Amino acid sequence: MSFEKNYGNPELEEKLRDRSFYTTDSNPEFLKEVEKISRTDAHMCFQCGSCTGGCPSAPRSSYRIRLFMRKVVLGLEEEALTDPDLWLCTTCYTCTDRCPRNLAPTDVIMALRNLAARRDIIPKNFLKTVQAIYKTGHGVPNNDANRAARVKLGLTPEPETTAGHPEFIPGIQKIIDHYGLKDRADRILAEGE
Amino acid sequence: MHEYAFFLGCIAPNRYPGCEASAIKTSEKVGIKLLPLKGGSCCPAPGAFGSIDLNIWYAMAARNVCLAEEMGKDIALICNGCYKSIYEVNEILKNNDELRDGANEVLAEIDMEFKGSIDVWHLIELYYDSEICGVEKIRNSITRPLTGVKIAPHYGCHLLKPAKERHFGNAENPMWFEELIDALGAESVQYKNKMQCCGAGGGVRGYDLSQALDITNEKLINVQEVGADVLTEFCPFCQLQYDRGQVEIKETFGKEYNLPVLHYNELLGLAQGMSPDELALDLHAVDCKPFLDMIL
Numbered sequence: 001m002s003f004e005k006n007y008g009n010p011e012l013e014e015k016l017r018d019r020s021f022y023t024t025d026s027n028p029e030f031l032k033e034v035e036k037i038s039r040t041d042a043h044m045c046f047q048c049g050s051c052t053g054g055c056p057s058a059p060r061s062s063y064r065i066r067l068f069m070r071k072v073v074l075g076l077e078e079e080a081l082t083d084p085d086l087w088l089c090t091t092c093y094t095c096t097d098r099c100p101r102n103l104a105p106t107d108v109i110m111a112l113r114n115l116a117a118r119r120d121i122i123p124k125n126f127l128k129t130v131q132a133i134y135k136t137g138h139g140v141p142n143n144d145a146n147r148a149a150r151v152k153l154g155l156t157p158e159p160e161t162t163a164g165h166p167e168f169i170p171g172i173q174k175i176i177d178h179y180g181l182k183d184r185a186d187r188i189l190a191e192g193e
Numbered sequence: 194m195h196e197y198a199f200f201l202g203c204i205a206p207n208r209y210p211g212c213e214a215s216a217i218k219t220s221e222k223v224g225i226k227l228l229p230l231k232g233g234s235c236c237p238a239p240g241a242f243g244s245i246d247l248n249i250w251y252a253m254a255a256r257n258v259c260l261a262e263e264m265g266k267d268i269a270l271i272c273n274g275c276y277k278s279i280y281e282v283n284e285i286l287k288n289n290d291e292l293r294d295g296a297n298e299v300l301a302e303i304d305m306e307f308k309g310s311i312d313v314w315h316l317i318e319l320y321y322d323s324e325i326c327g328v329e330k331i332r333n334s335i336t337r338p339l340t341g342v343k344i345a346p347h348y349g350c351h352l353l354k355p356a357k358e359r360h361f362g363n364a365e366n367p368m369w370f371e372e373l374i375d376a377l378g379a380e381s382v383q384y385k386n387k388m389q390c391c392g393a394g395g396g397v398r399g400y401d402l403s404q405a406l407d408i409t410n411e412k413l414i415n416v417q418e419v420g421a422d423v424l425t426e427f428c429p430f431c432q433l434q435y436d437r438g439q440v441e442i443k444e445t446f447g448k449e450y451n452l453p454v455l456h457y458n459e460l461l462g463l464a465q466g467m468s469p470d471e472l473a474l475d476l477h478a479v480d481c482k483p484f485l486d487m488i489l
Contacts, residue, residue: 090397
């Protein structure tokens with residue numbers, strides 16, 4: 001649980017404390033980009049706060065979905081993409097169901113994460129999932145205890161997935177390589193060590 | 194028999210194989226045949242993959258859909274997370290030419306093409322659908338009613354939300370899962386904030402475990418308050434979060450619930466006469482014995 005915002009980055013913390021809006025910080029293209037990726041009209045947000053009110057992450061952290069919506073509309077790209085709270089959305093879509101403007105704040109978060117990822121801002125656990133899928137096709141791969149249990153159930157030790165049919169794995173690797181994601185995951189994780 | 198390509202995902206086959214085994218066996222008793230979908234991968238995880246690049250998520254999920262298209266069968270699956278990826282990407286690519294062309298450009302490299310020729314279903318919605326199965330058929334398949342067991346329903350998120358893109362309508366207080374639970378001879382119970390997320394999704398479980406567990410803990414407090422004997426869901430990822438999560442909550446917050454957590458397929462299996470051994474209930478982190486003692 002994030003009891004206090006402390007990112008070990010004095011510059012970012014200073015910026016987050018300052019609620020003033022400076023037009024020099026604003027990138028007018030940012031809103032358009034977010035709207036394209038999220039496929040939702042974020043500029044229609046009138047800041048009612050229904051999203052934060054129904055958010056399961058909000059009561060136990062400093063994550064405020066309404067704030068991210070505002071930053072998008074104001075073009076505050078730098079602040080939105082570098083705020084670690086961006087990764088506390090569980091994607092439950094409650095805000096999306098309750099938005100009186102019929103927007104999808106959850107998909108705005110997904111778009112912001114996509115844009116952060118382009119700057120190599122991606123949590124480690126996400127990248128490890130990429131590595132696991134590249135290797136096995138599974139984000140949560142099989143193991144020996146599970147194989148033994150499967151046999152007792154009358155199932156094959158390996159499921160009928162890429163685990164039982166590894167001949168499908170090169171195809172998956174080709175898709176991931178098309179986007180260069182495996183190499184990026186390896187590089188970012190190596191740099192972080 | 195209604196036949197479907199059975200998309201397994203990761204957590205069911207690789208952590209809770211009883212979910213897979215019970216899906217195959219229980220569905221056969223109500224006229225549904227789940228056929229192996231060879232070469233399926235991770236859906237891929239909507240939180241992890243979708244967050245990094247939605248285009249990769251589309252392409253990877255589309256590959257799984259293509260495998261079923263080649264079989265000429267609709268997909269049935271047993272996980273809300275898989276539903277988010279497979280159902281949603283199938284619908285998006287059917288209706289958005291630009292995104293479909295983008296995915297097909299990548300799929301062409303592995304000699305596949307997304308055609309948009311099949312539909313994707315969660316097995317639980319097939320169970321509830323009276324044209325395929327329906328509550329009555331479930332009730333009639335029961336040989337060992339779960340009499341006297343209070344069961345709390347957890348709907349999870351991605352089968353119902355966003356509601357405008359799903360089949361069940363308003364997701365503020367649905368009651369259809371309760372009908373399916375009551376059909377087992379058990380008593381479904383209502384609790385505070387029933388529709389709240391388990392806390393695991395969106396990559397939060399891996400990014401900030403204590404944050405995820407705190408959400409789970411709140412749910413468990415509310416479920417315990419109404420005296421539930423069992424928590425049931427239809428999502429192995431929610432199951433993992435509630436089941437293994439209780440061990441982690443004990444370590445993190447020092448709170449203990451000992452609340453058995455079972456996938457609806459596992460409960461249905463027990464109610465249809467399957468033994469706990471046929472469901473690998475010993476792989477659950479929370480001991481299911483107190484519940485099993487009530488019905489065996």
